[in-house]
Amino acid sequence: MVSELRQAATAVRENAHAPYSGFKVGAALRAASGTLYVGCNVENVAYPEGTCAEAGAIAAMVAAGETVLKEVYVIADSPMPVTPCGGCRQKLAEFGAAEVPVIMATLGGEEQHTTIAELLPGTFTVAHMESQG
Template sequence: MSLKEAATAVRENAHAPYSNFKVGAAIRGASGKIYAGCNVENVAYPEGTCAEAGAIAAMVAAGETRLIEAYVIAGSPTPVTPCGGCRQKLAEFADGDVRVTLATTGGIEQVTTIADLLPGVFNAGHMAS
């Protein structure tokens, strides 16, 4: 299964009764295994979970901590970028040159990188004392 297929399939499982905006994400860990996640809304909006965060949580739960590629798909006229928090989450587990494909259910794809999504990333190097 490809990242596109995994993200497209998991998007259908999104719990989005309030916004009706379903998002699917799939990431490839350094092992080559694919992890997928979908957005899960909650009536208390700040308590929801983004698709990218769900995919990362699945990867970490499986014991991996590096991702080498990501794919995000949404039902939007143009590709949707991850929110700011998810950009930081992706950057936690990936190098700046990692490819991120942003896609629509209509077949439009835009390829970018972690570094392009989050210039000036805050990382572990900032924590050194």
């Protein structure tokens, strides 16, 4: 199943719009239904108005009516596996449980396996917004 995620993330990475940095990123996630959703980074000349690959995949999932992710794969042409930015870590935590696997990879085949909880300890959740009074 990981190979299916890797293939999807690698393929969508080619569609990235990265004319400024040249750093293309692809992401694929599996929703609770088993459906795969993909996203790629989309840069904008007015930094930081672009979007990350993970955010694009999450948006596609939500647009399709799903709100629970079960697996995440992120890939880039980098010397070490690429990690989601801080904002995307919070976005992943919004839709995935702490134990959801996140695989970060290079085009060369190196992979790093982790979980949402390991990427974002002390996650801000809806429980933080509950009133004490």
